[in-house]
Amino acid sequence: MWRRLRREALTDAPAAFGSTLADWSGAGDTEVRWRARLTDFPFNVIVWWRGIPAGMVGAYLADADRVELVSMWVAPFARGRGVGDAAVSAVLHWAHDREVGLSVKTDNQAAIRLYRRHGFVDCSPPDDAGERRMLRSISMNQRPDAP
Numbered sequence: 360m361w362r363r364l365r366r367e368a369l370t371d372a373p374a375a376f377g378s379t380l381a382d383w384s385g386a387g388d389t390e391v392r393w394r395a396r397l398t399d400f401p402f403n404v405i406v407w408w409r410g411i412p413a414g415m416v417g418a419y420l421a422d423a424d425r426v427e428l429v430s431m432w433v434a435p436f437a438r439g440r441g442v443g444d445a446a447v448s449a450v451l452h453w454a455h456d457r458e459v460g461l462s463v464k465t466d467n468q469a470a471i472r473l474y475r476r477h478g479f480v481d482c483s484p485p486d487d488a489g490e491r492r493m494l495r496s497i498s499m500n501q502r503p504d505a506p
């Protein structure tokens with residue numbers, strides 16, 4: 360299921376991700392590789408909407424105090440219905456008392472609005488000029504209105 364959704368994501372929104380469909384096609388599209396991806400990243404979630412797999416997100420420990428959110432995607436039919444919120448919330452729950460970082464393309468306003476709503480703010484300049492780095496600090500967890 361992860362493979363199917365991730366390939367849909369790379370087809371639907373190629374500009375949003377560092378990986379490409381080509382990277383995960385042909386010789387790159389093996390069960391061993393997909394299983395390794397799910398093992399290498401300790402947190403992988405599929406979000407269902409009305410009984411249909413509708414979104415995905417992953418996360419890993421970038422260092423002792425920081426989790427990195429990756430592979431966020433919501434299927435077009437399910438956008439604007441809280442699936443992205445559920446995916447971000449799942450990562451924040453898993454991160455517990457760690458800060459959470461992510462990279463997002465500078466022109467990806469839908470994703471930036473989603474992340475801002477969950478307390479992410481711009482942080483250090485990104486390595487890639489076309490991306491922005493966002494961080495959600497642990498102090499957000501103490502806010503009474505924290506999502």
Ligand SMILES: CC(C)(COP(=O)(O)OP(=O)(O)OC[C@H]1O[C@@H](n2cnc3c(N)ncnc32)[C@H](O)[C@@H]1OP(=O)(O)O)[C@@H](O)C(=O)NCCC(=O)NCCS
Nearest residue numbers: 372375431432433438439440441442443463469470472473
């Ligand atoms: C970014 C994304 C994950 C948001 O998922 P979502 O569940 O629709 O999230 P939200 O409902 O919070 O919507 C976020 C923004 O998308 C826009 N949006 C809402 N409904 C939409 C729809 N039906 N179609 C397209 N965009 C929509 C809105 O601008 C919304 O911002 P707002 O709530 O401030 O108005 C999803 O659009 C997506 O998967 N995009 C392609 C992949 C991608 O960009 N991944 C992020 C990589 S960093």
